[in-house]
Amino acid sequence: MNPFSYHKPASVNEAIHLASLSSRFIAGGTNLVDLMKENVIQPERLIDITGLPLKEIEATANGGLRIGALVSNAELAWHPLIEQGYPLLSQAILAGASPQLRNMASTAGNLLQRTRCHYFYDTGTPCNKRAPGSGCPARTGLNRMHAILGASAACVATHPSDMCVALAALEAVIHVQGPQGERQIAFADFHRLPGNAPERDNRLSDDELIVAIELPPPDFAAHCSYLKIRDRASYAFALVSVAAGLQIKAGLIQDARLALGGVAHKPWRQATAEQVLKGQAPCAALFTQAAQVLLQGASPLSHNGFKIPLAHRAIVRALSEAAFGKTFAGAAP
Known part of the structure; x- marks a missing residue:
């Protein structure tokens, strides 16, 4: 681990003033500290934001919720307003990590965690995400955990978060603040697909x-x-995760949300798959059709072809459980 300076700002504005290309914000540190220990990243400055007033969960004027960036994953999952109004988010958080990590990990940090690709963590191997232009050995190497959707010649890593899959389905909005003030980013636009610049995970600026x-x-x-x-x-x-949400009235699906995890560089959604469900009566045949649409274009690597049928069955099962609280016979993977 390289030497670094440490700062604990007293305000959001001070934290932003300290930010630079060679600095990193730190809260729970459940991913950042690991990356530093492995010399995957070597920041010259750590900006400890744990003292900032970003720990509230508050109702918004339109009936939604605003979740502070420093709310812990554990607090968020068990908060009564989340359990009652957003059980999909609570389920996703509790499916991830361990209780100890959930106690430490922050809401914003969950969004910013890096891929768990073993080539990314191994500084003795090439990795375009860690060292742009060096290559992607996962394409021809050990790639059982890697992407089947949205990948590129430069990178086939997957985003590791469970919470983000639920937030994608719920169409959350991310509030960020920088030197030019505050702006909002739709969750669907926050994370990037790798393209030819896999080192850039999201749309945030360094400051x-x-x-x-x-x-x-x-x-x-x-x-x-x-x-x-x-x-x-x-x-x-x-390997595959599914966040499914349905609005059902008079026996018909009025609205639908469907997002996949473990298959791409970001939570994977396709509006066309959700459109298939709208206005229809929930049934196994309909859910199968939605799964086929959502998985269009899936391209397996040498060791992860099993993910395509696995994801198909998982989608049908998750939609069944959302609609009826049970699984259709033969739907479970």
Whole structure:
């Protein structure tokens, strides 16, 4: 680990003033400290934001919620307003990490965590995300955990967050603040696909700080499901995960949200798949059709072809559980 300076600002404006290309904001540090220990990143300055007033969960004027950037994952998952109005988010958070990590990890930090690709963490191997232009050995190497959607010749890594999959389905809005003031970023636009610049994970500038995440009014509390398929039941990243939310009235689906995790560089949504569900009566055939649309264009690597049928079955199962609280026969992976 390289030497670095440490600062603990007393205000958001002071934190932003200290920010630079060679600095990093730190809160829980559950990912950042690991990256520093492995010399994947070597910041010259750490800006400790844990003393900033960004820890509130508050109702908004339109009936939604504003979640401070420093609210811990554990506090968020168990908060009564989240459990009642946004159980999809609570389910996703509790499916991720361990209780100890959830106690430390912050809401904003969850959005900013880096991929767990083993080539990215191994500084003895090339990695375009860590060293642009050096290559992507995962394309022909060990790639069982890697992307089947949205990848590029430069990178096939996946985003590791469970919480972000639910936030994508809920269409959250991210509030960030920088030298030019505060701006809002739709969740769908926050994370980037790799393209030819995989080193850039998101749309934040180096001198911008996430201050809050805003949730719209709750519309999917009655019919939602977060399903995570992983190698073991405890503390493992998703092979495939699904966040499904439905609005059902008079036996028909009025609105639908569907997002996948573990398959791409960012939570994966396609409006066309959700459109398939709208106005229809929920059934296995309909959910199968939506899964086919959502997985269009999936391109497996040498070791992860199993993810396509796995994701298909997981989508049908999650939609079934959201609609009926049960799984259709044969739908479970």
